[in-house]
Amino acid sequence: MIKIIIAAIATLLAIWASVYMIGLDSEVHKLDKISKLIKSTAMEDKKIKVEQTTIKSTPVQSAQTTSTNTKDKEIEDKLKALKEKAGNIAAFKVSTLYKKNCSSCHGNIGQGIIGPKLMGQSEEVILKDLQDFKSGKRKNYVMYGLLSKLKEEQLQSLAKEIGTFQAKLDEATK
Ligand code: HEC
Known part of the structure; x- marks a missing residue:
């Protein structure tokens, strides 16, 4: 025993x-x-x-x-073009909400730094990601902490704004 x-x-x-x-x-x-x-x-x-x-x-x-993706390459080229045409940078205005809360990690126009690239993603996808981060369905402490301070309307307006980044870049580098 x-x-x-x-x-x-x-x-x-x-x-x-x-x-x-x-x-x-x-x-x-x-x-x-x-x-x-x-x-x-x-x-x-x-x-x-x-x-x-x-x-x-x-x-x-x-x-x-390092990007092999042609879409990434395209965005990079356009960002370069944007830098060269200094005047066009003014055309790329982002909201204070985005600038204050998001640009440090996702880049001033969503090109991605520490956080992934947001440019080129649709409003619907961004909104779903934000809601999932906030609810904890998608786990990320950084995003969760940040979004817990924001209201649903702010998530919606951010998603809407980020959804237009690609078109804005296209417009500014035309
Ligand atoms: C301190 C850095 C940081 C800040 C500030 C930040 N993020 Fe993030 N974000 C991240 C990281 C890191 C990820 C990747 C998380 C993961 O995949 O689990 C991420 C992921 C995301 C994603 C999902 C992207 C994808 O392709 O999967 C969205 C959308 C997003 N963030 C939007 C925002 C918005 C909007 C703000 C401003 C309210 C913001 N983020 C502020 C670091 C940050």
Whole structure:
């Protein structure tokens, strides 16, 4: 009888140990992700600097372009064109709501920095994402924390605005 109890306790310990290891593993994974995120923002900084210093000369193909998606490429080209036509930047006005709450991570025109690119996504998709983040259906602490301060009407107006970013960029670089 005692043997059985000892065996049972040993099994439980073994299970607990493996669960604990899995937990540790995912923590490490998270840390890894964070460090990657930090690294990627550092690269973004460098890229901006490179672009600023070469802005007067002919546009140089950025060596750090990692996007393979042609749509991404297209947006990047247009963003470059927008930078060159300084006057057109004025055409790209965003609301204070967006500028204050979202642009730090998603870029001043939704091109994406730490947060994913929003430009090119439809109002419906953005609104659904925002609602899901706010309700916790889609889990992200950053977005959840941010959106908990905003009202449904604000989500709607943000979604509506972000939905027009692509058209605005197209218009400004025509
Ligand atoms: C502190 C940085 C940060 C700020 C500020 C921020 N976001 Fe995000 N956002 C993120 C990150 C990181 C993700 C990716 C989350 C994920 O996929 O789980 C994200 C995801 C999203 C997505 C989903 C995009 C997709 O393609 O899946 C939308 C939409 C979005 N954010 C909109 C907004 C809006 C609108 C605001 C302003 C109210 C905002 N975000 C502010 C970091 C931020």
